[in-house]
Amino acid sequence: MDLFLLFLAAFLVNNIVLLRFLGLCPFFGVSSKLETAIGMSMAVIFVMTLSSIITWLLYNYILVPLHLVYLRTATFILVIASLVQFTELFLKKSAPALYKALGIFLPLITTNCAILGVAFLNIDYGHSIIQTIVYAIGVALGFMLALVLMAGIRERIEFAPIPKPFRGLPIAFILASLMALAFLGFVGLFGLSL
Amino acid sequence: MRQVLVLFIVCVLSAFLLSFVYGKTAPLIEENAKKKIEASLKEVFPGEVEFKEIEPGKLWEVYRNGSLAGFVYIHGERGYSSVVRAMVGVDLEGKIVGMKVPKEGLSETPGLGMKVTEPWFSRQFIGKYAEDVKLKKDGGDLDAITAATISSRACVNAVKNGYIELVKKRLPWWMKYIREFAKEYGIEEVEPGKKWKVKDKGLLYLGEAEGFGGKVQVLVLVNDKGKIEWIHIQRPEEGLPETKGYGTEVATQEYEQGFIGKSAANPDVDVLTGASVTSRAVIEAVKEGYKGGE
């Protein structure tokens, strides 16, 4: 039950993009088309889960016992960058179609602050390895949810008469504002809070 | 090859720089954290006191003027939808001097269970014995939060169980006698950890003197004529540091009998053969504690 609540909190109540402000750059950069949104989300789910596990192991079994906690930031980001490189190479070889579909988004994931953010949060919240996995998957799916919803709306809104200064990004931000407002409604679900 | 060398040099430089900065800032950061915790502890045990951490995050000893004055403990019990943690300050009698429920990590029903953090709820606990706290509906005298019984009860249990698990076994040996007097007659603290006034009976005090193997303590009740009505000499299992079979023979009911009715200022009691140092220590302790009278 606790794990389910953890998942729910990560997925909805504390949605990483809309309520915790992580992962915004790709959120606005990639959500103009539904297809690309889905592609990016899949990549994020994969990288986020894997990097959370690896950084958790790195932190708890190497950094802490060796009193090297202050190297946390540097090592985590290097792990993520390496993971992304590795994923790129791996996909290129084994699933070239998928690799092509993801295109530029794969390297972009390195700077997705949500990935590094979640790695840090797992440590700060003192998650166990199981909780880490559940949390990472929950957050990634929450990212996907927000991204897909946003893309869906943005595709439609292209045909609306938007005032010139607002076209493109500003209107997307207004959309995000409304979505965040809606998601705030999830606060209190099963007693979960922000 | 050269490229890897560059990478390596960069890493090494970075590591050096970082460990330097870390060395400079780490002590400051720790001090900041300590100050924060101290501020919190002071909230539940106010006054000119110092805290000593015994069990990190769970138990602290409280010292006033160098002597132990009480404890602060943090303990949690499962509430409605989260763990309700209580931070409690108790004196040496096990009486609550301050209590609060920190908001961090508390996730009870907003507007209901969350009310355990409100001051009126925690204020009720002050003055009660931590071991005996109970809600009115469970036979005690604490008000629960309307429609939030589970959260309230969790808080009460956190206070009680925390006390039993963390503090009770660390209380001084004479505490249980004080509690008994308190229950039977009612007592009033005159000097914390030293003197108590027992209703309609007289003065109860703790006396101490140097024995053979360390400090010997006695608990004495004198009536208002200065005569000893009741005495308890510290037993070996209560911490008496005297020689087994010799000094310990002093800590018996028979020897204690010899004190009843004698004057506390100068008890005319025989020294026990083979345990003269210890007997004299006991007599000294009786006099020491009584010095200054009421």
Next chain:
Amino acid sequence: MFRHFVNGILKENPVLVLAIGLCPTLAVSTSAYNALGMGLAVIFVLTMSNLIVSAARKVIPQNLRIPIFIIIISTFVTITDYVMKAYLPELAKNLGVFVPLIVVNCIILGRAEGFAYKHSVPAALLDGLGSGIGFTLVIFIIGSIREILGAGTWMSIPGGFEGFKVFGEGFLNYPVLFMILPPGGFLVIAFLMALSRKLTGEA
């Protein structure tokens, strides 16, 4: 030369024009003080990293440049993190996980890769300062707006100054909470972006 400095603030303002560095912008702009703190931290990291990258640009190999940039940036981020925790613990607590997250702030990596690696030290320095100030300016404005409307104070400093009560004491009881919450942040940025477009003549 000075052009580099001014660019970062107006024409190529990282947040309003390039739409990078968004995460900290929204998360930390709930009060003017927090925004200022974050801004200064970013200025420090950005300037230092630009400086080092530019100074070592002849020595840093092409194909290892990204990891090296990352190491340099994360070194300065960690320094900032620990110094802040030691000397400004309340600010550090408010900024939370976003201080270490400066390392993936696209602004910093973007400027290192896109400018510092290819330009002289003085130019890189000015560019870093400019972009950093541009970022700080925006985040400070957003922070001020959100704090004034959402909390009724301006420049309130935790553990110290309570802040100017811009709309008077009464407002403090019923401020526009919406502004402090996530939706408010998005909304303020949306309008600022539109405004900046209008002003720079892009719209």
